[in-house]
Amino acid sequence: MHCLGFLIVFYFCSARADSHKPPPAAGATAEISRWPFAVSPQTHLWGSVWVPHCAGALISTTTVLSAAQCYHMPSPRLRVRLGSTYSTFGGTLITVSSYTNHPDYDPTAGDHDVALLRLAESAVLSAVVQLARIPAAVFPISDGSRVDAVGWGQLEYDDDASITLKEAALQTVNQDICTQRYANLHPDPEGTQIYQVTSRMLCAEPATEGLGMCEAGAPVVVSGDVVVGVQSWGFHCGGSVYPQVVTRVSEFSDWIVANGS
Known part of the structure; x- marks a missing residue:
C-alpha cells in the first residue's frame, strides 16, 4: 500500500519475494546493496569537518527515519549520505532541510525516541538507494x-x-x-x-x-x-x-x- 509517499505494511501482508535474506554472519560487514535504505546522517563540527552521527532509514525519497536523541542541533549542520557502504565516503550527500522529533520525546525518560529528517532534495532511487x-x-x-x-x-x-x-x-x-x-x-x-x-x-x-x-x-x-x-x-x-x-x-x-x- 502506498500512502503519501510511504510504503505501509500490514501484518497479514506477504513480504516481497526478494526481501528474504539469508541470516548474516554475526557482526558481518554488509554491502549497501543488501540494505539500500540504510542512511548515515552527518553533523558539521567546524570548518569543513563532517562526522557520521547516528543512523537512519530512507522511508520516502525526502524522509529519513531515525532516533530523536540524535537531533538537537540546527538543521544546517546536518546532511545524510545515501548509497554507500561507507559512512565517510562514496554515495550521495544530501542536505537536511529540517527535522522533527516526536513532540512527546523526553530525554529523561527515553520514550517516544523517534525523529524524521526532511531532505532538501529528493533522493534518486537506484540499486543502492531504495525505500524501506x-x-x-x-x-x-x-x-x-x-x-x-x-x-x-x-x-x-x-x-x-x-x-x-x-x-x-x-x-x-x-x-x-x-x-x-x-x-x-x-x-x-x-x-x-x-x-x-x-x-x-x-x-x-x-x-x-x-x-x-x-x-x-x-x-x-x-x-x-x-x-x-x-x-x-x-x-x-x-x-x-x-x-x-x-x-x-x-x-x-x-x-x-x-x-x-
Whole structure:
C-alpha cells in the first residue's frame, strides 16, 4: 500500500519475494546493496569537518527515519549520505532541510525516541538507494522472532564505531522479561542511563552473544526492509542479559505518515 509517499505494511501482508535474506554472519560487514535504505546522517563540527552521527532509514525519497536523541542541533549542520557502504565516503550527500522529533520525546525518560529528517532534495532511487517500508499501527511481532539491525555503530560493548556498514542478527525478547531485567538493574552502578521499558518499545537480544548493534537510530527490520524498530538504548550492547531496546515503529506509523514530507 502506498500512502503519501510511504510504503505501509500490514501484518497479514506477504513480504516481497526478494526481501528474504539469508541470516548474516554475526557482526558481518554488509554491502549497501543488501540494505539500500540504510542512511548515515552527518553533523558539521567546524570548518569543513563532517562526522557520521547516528543512523537512519530512507522511508520516502525526502524522509529519513531515525532516533530523536540524535537531533538537537540546527538543521544546517546536518546532511545524510545515501548509497554507500561507507559512512565517510562514496554515495550521495544530501542536505537536511529540517527535522522533527516526536513532540512527546523526553530525554529523561527515553520514550517516544523517534525523529524524521526532511531532505532538501529528493533522493534518486537506484540499486543502492531504495525505500524501506514501515509497519501499520497493528503489527504484532512474536517473542523470539528474527530481526536484523543495520548501521555503522559499535557491535559490542566498548567496541569502536565502524566506517563500514554492519549487520547484526537479533531475536525479540518477551516484553515482561525485558522489563523485569531492567527493573532489577536500576539504578545502574556504572552510571548508564536506564529507562522504564514501555509498550512503545521493543526488546531484542543478539542471536550471537556479544554482537548487537549499538548505534542510535539504526533501523531494526523484518522481511529485509520493514523497519519495525529504531535503536534507542540498552545496557552493555551485545550482552545476553540486558536486551537492546528499540522504538517500536508501529506505535508511531500514523505520526510518521502525518509528519513526513
